[in-house]
Amino acid sequence: MPDAFGLAAIVTKFALYLGVMTAAGTVMATWMFRLDRTRGLAVVFAVLGLMATILAFSLRGANLTGDVSGMTDPEMLGLLWTTPVGTALLLRLVGLGLLLAGLFIGRVGTWVSVFGGVLAIWSFDHVGHVSALDTILLDIALTLHLLAVALWIGVLTPLKRLASSSFTYASAADVGHRFGVVASVSVPLLIIAGGYMSYQLVGSFSALISTGYGQALIIKVLLVGLLLGLAAANKLRFIPALRAGDPAAADHLSKSISVEWLVILAVLGTTAVLTTNLTLPT
Numbered sequence: 001m002p003d004a005f006g007l008a009a010i011v012t013k014f015a016l017y018l019g020v021m022t023a024a025g026t027v028m029a030t031w032m033f034r035l036d037r038t039r040g041l042a043v044v045f046a047v048l049g050l051m052a053t054i055l056a057f058s059l060r061g062a063n064l065t066g067d068v069s070g071m072t073d074p075e076m077l078g079l080l081w082t083t084p085v086g087t088a089l090l091l092r093l094v095g096l097g098l099l100l101a102g103l104f105i106g107r108v109g110t111w112v113s114v115f116g117g118v119l120a121i122w123s124f125d126h127v128g129h130v131s132a133l134d135t136i137l138l139d140i141a142l143t144l145h146l147l148a149v150a151l152w153i154g155v156l157t158p159l160k161r162l163a164s165s166s167f168t169y170a171s172a173a174d175v176g177h178r179f180g181v182v183a184s185v186s187v188p189l190l191i192i193a194g195g196y197m198s199y200q201l202v203g204s205f206s207a208l209i210s211t212g213y214g215q216a217l218i219i220k221v222l223l224v225g226l227l228l229g230l231a232a233a234n235k236l237r238f239i240p241a242l243r244a245g246d247p248a249a250a251d252h253l254s255k256s257i258s259v260e261w262l263v264i265l266a267v268l269g270t271t272a273v274l275t276t277n278l279t280l281p282t
Helices: 004-033 039-065 074-083 084-101 109-125 129-133 138-165 166-202 205-210 212-243 246-275
Strands: none
Touching: 004 039, 004 084, 004 129, 004 138, 039 074, 039 084, 074 084, 074 246, 084 109, 084 166, 109 138, 129 138, 129 246, 138 166, 138 246, 166 212, 166 246, 205 212, 212 246
C-alpha cells in the first residue's frame, strides 16, 4: 500500500494523463474532423494538465527529501531540473502553453495547438518505464500509442454533444463515420504498439501472471478489450443506423460514449498505478 506521497503521486499522474491526453486529443480531433465549439473543453483539460504537471514535479522533490518541504526546496527541485524529469516538465509546460495560445490566435492557431499537444504527449517518452529501457523503437511505439489514444479520447465528447441534439444528428453520423475510417488504421496501430511495449516491459508469461505489474497490466488489457467492444458497436451498429436516419441510434451512441468514458478513466487510473507505484518485473 503506497504512503500519502505515493497516493498523491498516483492521483496527480491520473490527472496529468487525463489533462494532457484529452487536451491534445481534442485539438487533434478538431483539426482532423473540422469540429467546432471545442475550445472550452481543450482549455479546461490543458489547465488541468498544467496544474498536474507542476504538482507532479513538486511531489518528486518531496520524494527525494522524504517530507513535504521537498516540494518547494530549491536545491532538490534544481537537481530534478537537470534530469529527464526536468526535460519532461519543460516539454509539458511549453507544449500545453502552445496548445492554449493556439486556441486564441486564429486560423494558424490550430496548427500551433496541435503541435503543442504532440509536444506534450512526447514528454512521456522522457520519463517512466519505457524511457528506462532507452531504445528508439520503444520510444516510437509509445509516442504512436499515445497519439492514437489521445485522438480516440479527444473525439468522444464532441461526438456525444453532436449525438445529443436532433439538429446535429447528421453531423454526428458524419464525424462518427470519418473517425471510424481513421480508427481502422489508428486502433490496430494502438494495439500493435501497446502489445510490443508490454512484451518488452514484462518479458515473460510467468512475470505477467506472477507480478503486481503484470497483473495490473492484465487488468488494463481487459479494460482496453471492453473499450474495443464498445467502439465496434459504435462503428458497426450505431453510426450506420444514425447515417440511415434512425434517431434512436443517437441515444444509443450517446450512452455508449458515456460508458467509454468511464472505461477510459479506469484505464488511465490503472496506468497511473502502473507507472507510479509498481516496478518492472526483474
